[in-house]
Amino acid sequence: MVNRVTLTGHLGADPDVKDLSAGVVANCRLATTDYYKDRATGNLKEATEWHRLVFFGRHAEIARDFLAKGSRIYIDGRLRTRKWTSNGLDRYTTEVVVEALEMIGAPRGYAQPEGNPDAGAPPQAGDDEWMRAYDEAEASQVPSK
Template structure:
């Protein structure tokens, strides 16, 4: 079974981050984080507290973010791994330092005090992880079609309504109902008056469409008159 080297700490920065850039352009940030542990002494009953200071090193994008948003007193959540490095002091003696390193996909930082421009609880990963969870769904809503006919609202500008459907106004007693011809934007007709013929109404044309033509009014034919008796033959 492979070993696991993972460290999680939640604490406050003891001072502002120190950011520097390597010759290849990559950023490196050094911070010091304090974690506190408190307990009550059983013998004296006094509340005691112990503070541990942790050296944390960040690389890459996390280092740039830390230098821009973190400051002394900021509360952070950190995920990284323990690494021990060897270095030589001015006296030529070898020194060893154990640090929490946030590098690669294993490095995670989350600001808990909500003072960053990313909003409260903004989290960052070192590489390959997107912030915010992706794109918002951009959907276009379409108005549902009414069953059995057209909508009562006029067609929108720049488009046409459904073609090939016709509606007839119900005929009133003693008259004729006016019919619509199939076309583009549907238009409603007023029902015929009682005892006469329906009046023709035309709705104004919508922008981007065509005005629907109404059927001509039907006039009753007059009875023909026989003139055979007046011809002098």
């Protein structure tokens, strides 16, 4: 059995980060958009889907430190459905538990190049500190045996 989700899209809001006794957790929404041609009119149409993401531990810290509304990211994870009762009714939500995260484009606080909002800012001397911090954070995610 396989439970795998791979998405690329833009964040709809800043991550909501909480420090819990069990560790750090972050939640946010990711928009993915498909483009297609309407057969009847021939016009280009778009369909946007919204996905709930949840980050735990170090991934939540990375989300807090490096992600903001509009950030373009690539994630890999698994689906999880939670159930709770509200006013006597059962409620459900399905979310993606993020297991791998890559930022696409410039991080929070760095300018995007003109004309290409998805491209990252060109590296300049002294501007690689965020990349080093991100790489170190990703390296800390490697499970030890």
